[in-house]
Amino acid sequence: MQAENPKTESPDINVLVIGAGGVGVITTVALTRANKCNVHLVIRSDYKIVKERGYDINSCDYGHLVNWKPNYFYNNITNACASNIFFDYIVVTTKNIPDGPKEVTVPAIISPLVQSNYGLDPNKNMNIVLIQNGIDIEKEIFTRFNDPKLKLSVLSGIQLIGSSRIAPGVINQVGQDQLSIGSFKSSDKVANNAAQKFVEIYENPNINHVEFDPRVRFSRWKKLLYNSVLSTISTVVDLDTSHCFTLSSKEFDTEKTLFRPAMHEIIDIAQSENIIIDEQIIEFFINGSKTMDYKPSMCLDKEKNQLMELEVTLGNPLKIAKKNGINTPILNLVYTLLYLEQSKIKQKKDSL
Amino acid sequence: MQAENPKTESPDINVLVIGAGGVGVITTVALTRANKCNVHLVIRSDYKIVKERGYDINSCDYGHLVNWKPNYFYNNITNACASNIFFDYIVVTTKNIPDGPKEVTVPAIISPLVQSNYGLDPNKNMNIVLIQNGIDIEKEIFTRFNDPKLKLSVLSGIQLIGSSRIAPGVINQVGQDQLSIGSFKSSDKVANNAAQKFVEIYENPNINHVEFDPRVRFSRWKKLLYNSVLSTISTVVDLDTSHCFTLSSKEFDTEKTLFRPAMHEIIDIAQSENIIIDEQIIEFFINGSKTMDYKPSMCLDKEKNQLMELEVTLGNPLKIAKKNGINTPILNLVYTLLYLEQSKIKQKKDSL
Known part of the structure; x- marks a missing residue:
């Protein structure tokens, strides 16, 4: 694929973003604006429209961008590999559905890129950046690519961002992009350095907020207070979070x-x-959700009959609970209900 | 309203059925076929179609009935009152939604009939028969009509019947009609006699099954095992009961x-x-539901954005649990979720 919008300078870092939804596109914009790397984006369903007229992006961080195009973009992973570029960072912003079709699990998606990178330069380090929710999402990456000669680090990105793809080629971002990035292996110096480098190439001062995260697992557990509870329960009842409060029974609040x-x-x-999570964080999420007319993405997935990130946000925490003998009656029940919903979505997809 | 299909004999018992859904129409057919009373039906939404061409009823008990009309029918309660007939039995088969609009609660619906009956003959006993699910549904009737001079008994009807109104004027009955009827006040001889009389006028030997119920409250609690649990949970996930089993997680079954x-x-x-409910009854309901591709009516109500019988089947049992200090974590949670759904339905109705 030819560069659609080639950069005049040619920095030596190449970043490939996979997943052109609300998160992936704003991530691409942030990297492009910071202008410290070449940015590449894999665009699946919107490729044609973006090629023709670029993105229409309404962003609280970057204003209204019309006909906006990334430096380089590809309609699939095969074509990204065919560019013969070594991608220093492979940033995955797709949904993470380990229980979904085998060919679209994260290891399956990135596998050709890992091979292509290795073929291009077996001496260079490469970084897989998972900007995705949930706990234990790195495990399947480490298992699949456990060969040290690959020189592969896995980085965790946690993003707070209210950004959605509201129509083909149209992105709406309502909350400031706040990204924390670190290494899943906290003792891995190479990975930590790579995470810190990413902070540099991602930062747009006074616009977005990005920081190095030295305690990745702690941050992920903290965010699960939202993803495993507010997202899941609002999904069961198909309501934005604020209506989960206002429509509630007084007796059974x-x-x-x-x-x-x-x-x-x-x-x-x-x-x-x-x-150890400070209970004050409960207040932060409760208060934030009370006033937000915002449907979590899991809720939108269910509405659209798309598979939900149930395993990474709720299934995996419950596996840990079981292993450690922790009593989780409410989460068990919510999981049981959403598992039925997920099975229903799978069944509908299979019958298409 | 003139008789559409007058009976040649004129027995001295008049029964008015309110609610022309799957239950009400088959109840009307049963009484008509037994031929021991005059049967009257209030038909709200299907009145015109039934007047023109009668019901189309596919019944496992009565076969395929075409152009079937009740002896007498009315398009509303006012016209039933205007018939100047004393109704010995006022059989209510409508949904019971005490949290719904005031004008369609059961006491509001039957009030003009109670007054009309009393005006016609203050010396005669009248019977309100509630063929409805739930517990404590008689309380609001006793509270509203607590004047002994009304000579009003309240009878409980519990019906097992797989019958639905599948289109205007079209009824489909797939399960044999099994009715048990008794007095909410078990010591009330007049009411017990009236219930036993109802058994006589309702029975169609070798077709339907009707019996006198001496332990009304016991029977209602027993049926709540289905209504409060299988109905409610399948409603949360919008599934027929059998798929609640087959689509389930193995870990969280x-x-x-x-x-x-x-x-x-x-x-x-x-x-x-x-x-005291025998735990064996759990097996009966579990085994029955496992193989039934049947969506409980609560589930259909939610689908159609119609108010659900949440209070009588789940709210009232939970009030008793609270009063008696019984721990009900799962039912609390299911109630909390369905309360949100009920509020959503109310909100949609208000915005119409």
């Missing part, structure tokens, strides 16, 4: 009956892993 | 995680009222 005790279950599981 | 423990909570609440 959603906050007291569901949200708070379920968040305490997450805190308990984390504690069984020696990760 | 719907039967073990939800259905059985929730049924035990019902048994515990009943026990706090000195009503």
